Amino acid sequence: MLKACLIQLVNAPRRASVIRIPCKFLALWCVVAASIVRADEITIAVAANFATPMEAICQRFEQDTGHKVHLAVGSSGKFFAQIEHGAPFQAFFSADQAKPAQLERNGLTVPNSRFTYARGRLVLWSAAPEAVDATGNALKRGTYHKLAIANPKLAPYGAAAVETLKNLGLESSARKHLVQGENIAQTFQFVASGNAELGLVALSQVMRNGEIGSGSAWLVPETLYSPILQDAVILVPGRNSAALASFWEFVQSKPAQRIIESYGYASPHSAAQAR
Template sequence: MFARSLLFACLFFTAGAPHAAETQVAVAANFAEPIKAIAAVLEKTTGHKLRITVGATGRLYAQIRNGAPFDVLLAADTKTPAQLEADGLAQPGSRFTYASGKLVLWSADAAKVDAQGAVLKTGGFRKLAIANPRTAPYGAAAVEVIDKLGLAATLSPKLVQGESIGQAYNFAHTGNAEVAFVAMSQVLGAGRLKSGSMWVVPQSLYAPIRQDAVLLKTGAHNEAALALMKLLQSAHIKDLVRSHGYDI
C-alpha cells in the first residue's frame, strides 16, 4: 500500500517541480523517524532538501522566539503553532493537523510490560522515564495518565525526566530506566513492535495529542518549505504517517 502511495506521490510532485531548494525544519522529537522518510520522498519527487532539527516542542518554540532560522515547525501540539501565529512569527492560516499521536508504556525488556499496563501498579521497576511535561506534550500526557490512574504518589519517586520524548525513549532503550512513556511511533517498525514490550495507553486516559504544522514567516517564500507543507497535506503521504503509529 505504501509503495503504491509513494509511486503516486512521485508522479504527482515531479510534474512541474520547481528548482531545488533547501529548508530548515523544526520537528517534535516523536516525529523524528517519519520526517526522515518524508524528507526522502520530498527530495526524490522535487529535489528539495530538508535540514532537520529535532527537539521538545517547547524548546523549539523558545528557539524560534529567539531568532532560530527555521522555516517550518512540526509541533507535538496545537497550542504552540497557534501561539506562533499570535506572536506574528507564523503565516496566518497555514496551520493544519498532520498527525494525532498515541502514548505507550514501553520497555526494552520483552517480559516487563503487560498488555494491560498492570506493571505500573505492581511495580517491578526502579525508574520510569517520561519527557519533561513543561516542554513536551507527550510528557504532559504521561503525567495526565499517572494522575488519572491515581498513581502519582506511588510513582513520583521513580520518575526520571528526559528533555524530550526522544531522551525518555533513550533512557529506557539503554536500560537507565526499565520502563518509559513514549510515542508509539518510536517503537514501531513496519507497523509492528520493533522490540521489547508495550502497553498501548487507552486514549480515554489523556487528552488527544493533535500535532499541528505551521509555516513560519521566514519560510513564506522558500520553495522547499512550501513543497513540504503541500506534501504533508497530500493523501499520498498518509499511509506513511499511519505506518508509524499515528492517526490522521
C-alpha cells in the same frame, strides 16, 4: 538589526551579495541565511518525537520533486525561543498545538498555514521482552524500580504520562519511582539502556513498519489522557518559497499520511474529530 537584515534577505535573496555589512559575523550570517532561502532548498524545524517519520517523508518528497529539505531536530520549546529571536526556519513541526498558536499570535507565521499533522500515542514500554503485558498490569502492580517519563512541564508526552497515572489512580504510588527525561528522546534512552525498567514514551519511538520493534509494550488507551495533537506552521521566512508550498501540499497528501501512520501516529483527520 540581525532580524531586520534577515527579513530583508528573505524578501530579496538575489540582492544578498551586494549588501555590504561592516561586521564579518553579520556577513557570514547573511550568507548562511541567503543560501537557506534559495528557491529549491527548505529548512524545517522538527520536534524530536517526529524526526524519524519526517526523514522518511522528506526522502520521498526529495525523490519526487528534486527539492532539498534540511531538517533541524530538537525540542519544541527551544525552537519556539529561537524562532521568537529570528531563527531562519521556514516551517516548524511542533510537538504540541500551543507553540505554533502562540507564534501565530505573535505574527511570526504565514496566516492560515497552521494544521494538525499527527496525533501522538502514548505507550508503556520496556526494553525487556515480556516485561509489559497487553493490559498494562506491569504499571498497576508497581513492582518496578524506575518509571521514566518526559518532563511534564516541558513535553506533551510527559504531561500525557502524568495524566494517565492520575487517571489510573497511581500518581502518588508512582511518584517515588519516577525519573524524568528532558524530552521524549532522552526518556526513551533511559528505558532502552535498561536504567529504567519501564517508560511512558511515544509509540512512534518503538514502532517500526507497523509493529513494536523490540521489547514489550502496552498501548495506553486514549481515554486515559487528552489527545496529543501536533501542529505545524509555515514561518515568515518561508512565505515566498514555492518549494515549501509544494512540501506543504505533499505532507498533507495520502502517501505522506500513510508514512506518518506507519510510525504509530493517528492521522490528523481522526485527530480533527478528537478535537
